[in-house]
Amino acid sequence: MVGGAELVPRGRGVTQLPGTHLEGHGGQLVAATLGAFGVREIFTLSGGHIFSIYDGCVKAGIRIVDVRHEQTATFAAEGFAKLTRRPGVAVLTAGPGVTNGVSAVTTAHFNGSPLVVLGGRAPQARWGAGSLQEFDHVPVVASITKVARTVTSTGQIAKELHEAVTLALTPHRGPVFLDFPLDVVFASDASDVPDGVVPAGPEPDADDVSRAAALVASAERPVLVAGGDVWADGAWEALRRCVESLRVPTFVNGQGRGCLPADHELAFARTRSFLKQADVVVVVGTPLDFRLSFGSFGAAQVVHVVDHPDSRAGHVDAAVSPAGDLSTILDGMASHTGARADHEAWIAKLRDEETARREAERAELEADTDPIHPARVYGELRARLARDAVVIGDGGDFVSYAGKLIDSFEPGCWMDPGPYGCLGTGLGYAIAARVAHPDRQVVLLQGDGAIGFNGMDYDTLVRHDLPVVAIVGNNGIWGLEKHPMQAIYGYDVAADLQSGCRYDRVVEGLGGAGETVERPADLGPALDRAFAAGVPYLVNVLTDPAIAYPRTSNLA
CATH class of the missing domain: 3.40.50.970 (Thiamin diphosphate (ThDP)-binding fold, Pyr/PP domains)
Incomplete structure (x- = not known):
């Protein structure tokens, strides 16, 4: 339990939420599709291009949190996605409303957050005539989103939004963008609203998992670093099982913090310099970027565990890089039955130094x-x-x-x-x-x-x-x-x-x-x-x- 709410790690498979058939205006179709994924709030700043979405949210009981700048709205939606592991939705008016949110979309891109950005757009029937805030947003955000497109038919709103939200939630997660021309989102049509689906990560290669576990088990000085995708994948309990079974000193970064409690016997924070003394460094659910010395840890072999094959580091020659559902990988490593080295002296050395540095x-x-x-x-x-x-x-x-x-x-x-x-x-x-x-x-x-x-x-x-x-x-x-x-x-x-x-x-x-x-x-x-x-x-x-x-x- 955390703060009175039960945290449920994500297992494999999908979560189905009920679908329905709806006749209504485009904003109602938007709200119904979001509701199928459990969305109960949007973050926004008011603009006429998106009034119909507001009306749909009001009718559907979706909370509207309006702010003073679209950057804040989009950061709030990205933050909500990070905190809840559900879609975070920003609704931005056309033109400057969308461009004001670009830095937050980029942040979601780097964080792998399932951010859903819905933009207003000038009417397509007058496109090119110079309507207020007529601007093609899609090329601006295409490089920082998993999908960016314009919905050109009211009857396609539910289908295209469902596909976009599903993609945002699919590992490796990330932001998506749809905009809706004024004459599409204010018009009415009938549409099926599909079931909400929470996708699972791909099945990892069992041999990669076994090789990773064997490297850690046989190492003299192993270290594990857990990042934000451990949280996003619902894999914190599997992380604990893995490090306890293999007896691995563990560090965390970003939203990986707390996935192993700071007062756990294998949790370390002040002794990150010891990564350079390790002989095997396992990095789980975070890029090998500047925060982790670009994946260079002295003479250590590197095991990079990622939630999708596309997230493997191209600039590091990893000893092995298991890719897929993180709980499956970590539990697979925890079940290792082969030879094991004794890591207790290494753990004790780090603990003594950790204690001394905290005291200092x-x-x-x-x-x-x-x-x-x-x-x-x-x-x-x-x-x-x-x-x-x-x-x-x-x-x-x-x-x-x-x-x-x-x-x-x-x-x-x-x-x-x-x-x-x-x-x-x-x-x-x-x-x-x-x-x-x-x-x-x-x-x-x-x-x-x-x-x-x-x-x-x-x-x-x-x-x-x-x-x-x-x-x-x-x-x-x-x-x-x-x-x-x-x-x-x-x-x-x-x-x-x-x-x-x-x-x-x-x-x-x-x-x-x-x-x-x-x-x-x-x-x-x-x-x-x-x-x-x-x-x-x-x-x-x-x-x-x-x-x-x-x-x-x-x-x-």
Whole structure:
């Protein structure tokens, strides 16, 4: 159980939801098709091209969450897809409505999120005559979606939308896009609305699974890294069975966080440098990108486990790369009956180092410095987080400290932008988290740069009664750029923000609440007030601009 709701890992096979026959306008056909997949909410910003979809949603009882910018709507839909492992739906008006959502669609592309973007479109009967917001969206989003097309017939809406949603949910998951001309989506027709189907991943090759298991079992120093597709595939219990059976120290990244609880005996976080000492590194459900040294781990053999053959890394010569349903692969590895090396000394070595490094963090977590050390914020926050709290990171250095210092104990409880690294995800994700989990703590961590992208959507939190605790690490600079530029050139430009800006007053002006914190001793009481407020509450923490997060990754 997580937050009162039972998490059900996805097994093989499909889930059938009932189909029906419907006569109505295009918006009703859209709503009925979405409803067949269990969609009960859309994220949007109002526009005349999509009024019929709103009418269909109202009649079908689908919640409409309207925001202040289409980027936020699309990030909210992507975040909802990530959190729930169901389709997240953004409905965007024609022209600038769609183009405003492109960064969020790209983020979903990199994250493998089942995002469904439905766009308005100028009427096809007048196409080329210069209608308001007449623009062909499809070529713009084609390279970042699994399918992008225009629906040209009212009677085809249910069929084409059903196909698109099914494709979004099919491993390897990703965003899809359909737009609907005004004279198609407002017209009426009769149509069958197909059953909603949740597809399973392909059946993995049994020999690949056996080879992977044998490599891990016979290794002297194996390590496993679990990524976001373990969560998306519903494979967290299979992950636990696998690492417990094979006795493998395990790290997590992205939305893989929490798929093995941080307090599990085989869970490690502070000792990632030991990946270079491993002789076998198993990476499950995440790309071999800059976050994982591009798949280069010293002399280690690499096993890359992916949810579809197309996700295998082309730039790494993996020892073996099982592809398919992740639960099947992990359970297959767990059932290995061949020879096994003793991994206990290796596990003990990592545990001793993990313990020492965590102990060494204590000084920063408890720092009583003025200005405030960003790590002190997390020292106070950790003591107040529930085990199933949803924590959202949207920022540079300030959020990097969170990634290091905030542990995850349940699956589906951590959200960050992912490898595309797009700032501005945070408010959309926070909206999604509160809609998906109305009874949990939702904590949004933002840098003072990130809040500038979508800050007006604190109004959305207020209007829709979505209380969120937001913490802004306010050091008055673009820290991720200022410090490196100083190191390279000896000076910096375009790297300063307004010192001490009162972002809490912005939230107050929008109907929420907040306060500014300048002293470490005031952090804890401020967080207590935020969690008790019952409204969107921003704690604006003035942090030390001289402190740069100690970064070691090669980003390119």
